[in-house]
Amino acid sequence: MSAQKPFIDIRHAKKSFGTLEVLKDINLQVNRGQIVAIIGPSGSGKSTLLRAINDLDPLTGGEIWLEDKQINMDLPHRQYERHINEVRQEIGMVFQHFNLFPHLKVRENVTLAPKMLKGLSDAEANALAEEQLTKVGMIERIDYYPSQLSGGQKQRVAIARALAMKPKVMLFDEATSALDPELVEEVNLVMKQLAEEHMTMIIVTHEMGFAESVCDRVLFMDQGVVVEEGPPEVIFRNPKSERTQNFLRKHLAGQKA
Amino acid sequence: MGLDFSVIPKYLDIVLLGALWTIGITVGAALVSFFGGILLAVIALYAPAIVRWPFRIFSFLFLGTPLLLQLFLIYFGLVQIGIDVPAFVAGVIGLGLHFAVYNSELFQTSILAVDKGQIEAARTLGMSRMQALRKVVVPQAVRDVIPPIGNNMIALLKDSALVSVIGVSELTLSAQRAIGSTYRPFEFYVLVAAIYYIINLGMEAVLRRVERRIQASK
Amino acid sequence: MDYALMQRVFPFFLEAAWITILLSVLTAILGLICAMLGTAARLSRFRVLRFLGAAYVSVFRGTPALIQLFILYFGGPQIGIQLDAFEAGVIGLGVNVGAYMTETMRGAIISVDKGQGEAARTLGMSNWQAMRNVILPQAMRLMIRPLGVNLNTLIKSTALVAAISVVELTYTAQRYIGSTYKPFEMFLIAGLLYMIIIYVVGLAVTWADRKARLN
Numbered sequence: 230m231s232a233q234k235p236f237i238d239i240r241h242a243k244k245s246f247g248t249l250e251v252l253k254d255i256n257l258q259v260n261r262g263q264i265v266a267i268i269g270p271s272g273s274g275k276s277t278l279l280r281a282i283n284d285l286d287p288l289t290g291g292e293i294w295l296e297d298k299q300i301n302m303d304l305p306h307r308q309y310e311r312h313i314n315e316v317r318q319e320i321g322m323v324f325q326h327f328n329l330f331p332h333l334k335v336r337e338n339v340t341l342a343p344k345m346l347k348g349l350s351d352a353e354a355n356a357l358a359e360e361q362l363t364k365v366g367m368i369e370r371i372d373y374y375p376s377q378l379s380g381g382q383k384q385r386v387a388i389a390r391a392l393a394m395k396p397k398v399m400l401f402d403e404a405t406s407a408l409d410p411e412l413v414e415e416v417n418l419v420m421k422q423l424a425e426e427h428m429t430m431i432i433v434t435h436e437m438g439f440a441e442s443v444c445d446r447v448l449f450m451d452q453g454v455v456v457e458e459g460p461p462e463v464i465f466r467n468p469k470s471e472r473t474q475n476f477l478r479k480h481l482a483g484q485k486a
Numbered sequence: 487m488g489l490d491f492s493v494i495p496k497y498l499d500i501v502l503l504g505a506l507w508t509i510g511i512t513v514g515a516a517l518v519s520f521f522g523g524i525l526l527a528v529i530a531l532y533a534p535a536i537v538r539w540p541f542r543i544f545s546f547l548f549l550g551t552p553l554l555l556q557l558f559l560i561y562f563g564l565v566q567i568g569i570d571v572p573a574f575v576a577g578v579i580g581l582g583l584h585f586a587v588y589n590s591e592l593f594q595t596s597i598l599a600v601d602k603g604q605i606e607a608a609r610t611l612g613m614s615r616m617q618a619l620r621k622v623v624v625p626q627a628v629r630d631v632i633p634p635i636g637n638n639m640i641a642l643l644k645d646s647a648l649v650s651v652i653g654v655s656e657l658t659l660s661a662q663r664a665i666g667s668t669y670r671p672f673e674f675y676v677l678v679a680a681i682y683y684i685i686n687l688g689m690e691a692v693l694r695r696v697e698r699r700i701q702a703s704k
Numbered sequence: 705m706d707y708a709l710m711q712r713v714f715p716f717f718l719e720a721a722w723i724t725i726l727l728s729v730l731t732a733i734l735g736l737i738c739a740m741l742g743t744a745a746r747l748s749r750f751r752v753l754r755f756l757g758a759a760y761v762s763v764f765r766g767t768p769a770l771i772q773l774f775i776l777y778f779g780g781p782q783i784g785i786q787l788d789a790f791e792a793g794v795i796g797l798g799v800n801v802g803a804y805m806t807e808t809m810r811g812a813i814i815s816v817d818k819g820q821g822e823a824a825r826t827l828g829m830s831n832w833q834a835m836r837n838v839i840l841p842q843a844m845r846l847m848i849r850p851l852g853v854n855l856n857t858l859i860k861s862t863a864l865v866a867a868i869s870v871v872e873l874t875y876t877a878q879r880y881i882g883s884t885y886k887p888f889e890m891f892l893i894a895g896l897l898y899m900i901i902i903y904v905v906g907l908a909v910t911w912a913d914r915k916a917r918l919n
Binding site: 658 | 763766767768769770771772774775778779780782783860861862863864866867873874877878881885886887888890891894895898899902
C-alpha cells in the first residue's frame, strides 16, 4: 500500500471544559475507505473527539483536516459560517438519539437538505430519497412520520438522511446505544453494507462484536488519550496495554461472544 | 415643552410617602390573597355542594373579568350596601380578593398533587380529614407552590397602581398630585415607574431567597 | 336585581364591547410584532442586541402597565409624541404585552430539543436555515397555548384604557355605576361581555393549537 495522504488528519487535538481536560493531545490519521472504531469507557472523550471532527464541539487546541482542507479554521464569523456549512456537507453524522425532524415525513427528512443546500429539484430530490431509503430498507415508510417508526427504523432513516448529502466520510456517535436489543441488528446491517461499499467511517461504539467484525482499526481511548490502537484481532484478542485489558474484561463480561 | 427633571426633589417626599403606601397596600393585599387563596381552595375542594357552587361561580367571575372592573364593583358596591370604607380598604380587599382567586387555583392543583400516601398515613394514625388537611396536606401543598404564588405577589405590586383610579393615595396618585402642581407628567411618571421597578427587584430577590430556603429544606 | 335597567343600558355596553374587541385585536397584533423583534434580539449573537432585548422585557414586565400608558399618553407631548387616547392605548398595551409574549416565544424556541439544531447544522445548514426549517416550525406548535394565555390577560388589560377615558367596557361600566348607583348590575353586564369575548378567543386558540398538532 503506497503512502497515501491521510483523508482525515487530526493533529494534536485538545479540548478542555474550563479546567477539565477532556482531550489531551490526540493524533489520528484515517485513510480513505478505512473503517475506524473508537471504544472506551464513558468520559474517555470518544464522543467529544467525534463531534470535534465536524466542529460541532470545537477543539480548544489542535487541527482537524479533511483531505486538503482544515476544518476548524479560525475565521471571522461570516466566513467561518460559510466555510463550516460547506465542509459539513461532506461529513455525514448519525446521532445516538436519531434527531429526525418530527414535523416532517420520512421523505422530507431526507430531501430537505439536498433541496435547500444543493439546489436539487423536487423530482431529483425525491429520486435521491427513494434511492437512499431503499438502500436502508425503509422505502415502504417513505410517507410516514418519525413518530410512527420504531427506534431501529428511525436510525435507518437518519442514516439515509445523512447519505443523501453524498458525504465523503460518515461519523457514527453510538448509533445503536439507544436502541432495544432486537432493533440493533437492522442498523448494524446497514452499517456493514456501507463498509462493504468502502465508505470511510468513524464509529464510536460499545458494540465490541460489531466493531471486531466490521472495522479495520480500533482505537481504545481512556481519560482523553488514545491508550492503544491497532487491528481488531490485536485489540480485542491480544491487547498490549493493561488498561485495555481491564476495560475489555469488564465490558465483555456481560456480553455474548 | 421639553423635560426638566429638576422639579422632582421638591416633591420627592410626597412620592416616597406614596411608595410607602404602595408597599403597605401590596403587603396587606398579599396577605389577604395568600390566606384567602388557601381558604377558597379548601372550600372549592372539600365543602358541601351548596357552598361550593356559589364559590365556583364567584371564582369564575373574578378570573374572567378585569381587575379594574372588580375594583369598581367592590368600592361602589360596599358603599351601596351601606358599608362606608375608606378607599384604601376597598383597594386592599379588591386586590386581595382578585389574587386570592388566582392563588386558589394554584393551591387547588397543588393540594391535589400531594401524594395520596400522605393522607393515608395521617388517617391511619387516627387523624380526622380536617386534621390531616391542616397539618399534613396543606403545609406541603403551600410549600410546593411558592414560586408561582410569589410571581402572583409581584404581579399584585404592579396591579396595585390601579387602586389610584378609585382614589387611593398611593404611589401613582402621589405622582398625579405632583403633576397637578408642576404640569410635568413625563418626569414624574418615569420616576414612579423606576420606583415600582426597584420595589419589584426587591420582591424578586426576597422570592428567590425564600425559594432557595425551601429547596434546601427538602 | 334591576333587570329593566340592565336591558335599557345593554346596547351601550354592546357598543363599548366592540371597542374592547378592536383594542384587543390591534394590541395583540402589535404585541406579536414586538415579541418577534424581542425574541430575535434576545437570541441574537450580538451582545448589544441581547442586552437590549433583555432590558425591554425587564422594564416592561417590571413596571405597571398603567404607568406605561400614562407616560405615553400624558408624558408623550413633552417629547414630541401626540397621541389620542385610543392610539396611546393600543401602542402602550401592545408594547407591554409584547414583553410578555417575547418570553413565551423564547421559552418555546429554547425548549426544542438541542439535537434538532445539531442534526440540521450537521447536514450543512446555516444557523438561520436550521431555525427556519427545523426549530421554528416545532417551536410554533409549543407556543400557541401559552400565547393564548397572554391573549387572555391582554383582553382583560384593555380595561386600563378606561383610566385615560377610552369608551370601552370598563369605562362604560364606571359611567353607568356613577349615574345609576347599581354596581352589581353594571358589573354583571360588563363582566359577562368580557367573558364571552375571552371564551370565543379561547375557542380560536384551541382550534389553532389542535391544527398545529395534527401536522
